[in-house]
Amino acid sequence: MSVTLNEQGQNISAAVEVLLETYKNLEIFFSELDRVGEEEGFVTLTPRFMRWKSDTDYTGWLIQDFLKLYQLEADPVSETFPDLRIGNLFGVEVRLNEKYPVLSLIRYDVDYSHWTRMPAVSDHWVFYGPFKYENFFDINKVGNRWTSTTREKGIKRHWGIKRAIAVDLQLVDVKSVQDIRLQVLEKLKELTFD
Numbered sequence: 001m002s003v004t005l006n007e008q009g010q011n012i013s014a015a016v017e018v019l020l021e022t023y024k025n026l027e028i029f030f031s032e033l034d035r036v037g038e039e040e041g042f043v044t045l046t047p048r049f050m051r052w053k054s055d056t057d058y059t060g061w062l063i064q065d066f067l068k069l070y071q072l073e074a075d076p077v078s079e080t081f082p083d084l085r086i087g088n089l090f091g092v093e094v095r096l097n098e099k100y101p102v103l104s105l106i107r108y109d110v111d112y113s114h115w116t117r118m119p120a121v122s123d124h125w126v127f128y129g130p131f132k133y134e135n136f137f138d139i140n141k142v143g144n145r146w147t148s149t150t151r152e153k154g155i156k157r158h159w160g161i162k163r164a165i166a167v168d169l170q171l172v173d174v175k176s177v178q179d180i181r182l183q184v185l186e187k188l189k190e191l192t193f194d
Helices: 005-039 121-131 177-190
Strands: 042-044 065-072 089-095 102-110 137-142 145-150 161-170
Touching: 005 042, 005 065, 005 089, 005 177, 065 121, 089 121, 089 177, 102 121, 102 177, 121 137, 121 145, 121 161, 161 177
Parallel strands: none
Antiparallel strands: 042 065, 065 089, 089 102, 102 161, 137 145, 145 161
8 A cells, every 4th residue: 555645745744843852852961971070070062962974965854863071070171272181082972773663872092282273063983983983993793892993094083082982872762860960970970091
């Protein structure tokens, strides 16, 4: 049985409604993450989430990947950039374009001498790259845990990221402030380089 034009239109409208509700929930999540993160000793490096958008590529019309960067408040402040701390970077990434929405918790080991400015919203690709760009990184995934070591040619291009580790969770499992505290922020602190 074929779908009528009216049903097709309703399907599109319903899909947009679901997407808008998802975006609304992500806004709440990131706001709570910032608030609870501050209580747990994190400072946000990127007040707004980073994302990839494109006017020329239709896959960039829809935001599918969101990334926020954090540092530990206890780390020493950079002499070059007063909003930067000299210590590991932490990332919280939401990927909606997987088979099931994923929340990645990431720790980056960075040489900040490669930084010429603070990250902008459009610098998403720099911090997205360690687990995607095999021509610049040696990437290994076992289960839900990722490791990435930057190849020499990728260090400057990716702002001095030397290595990164990540663990993937299911986004829908994080439903409360307590989940943000225990499943996100505590797990970020527990990520260590071997």
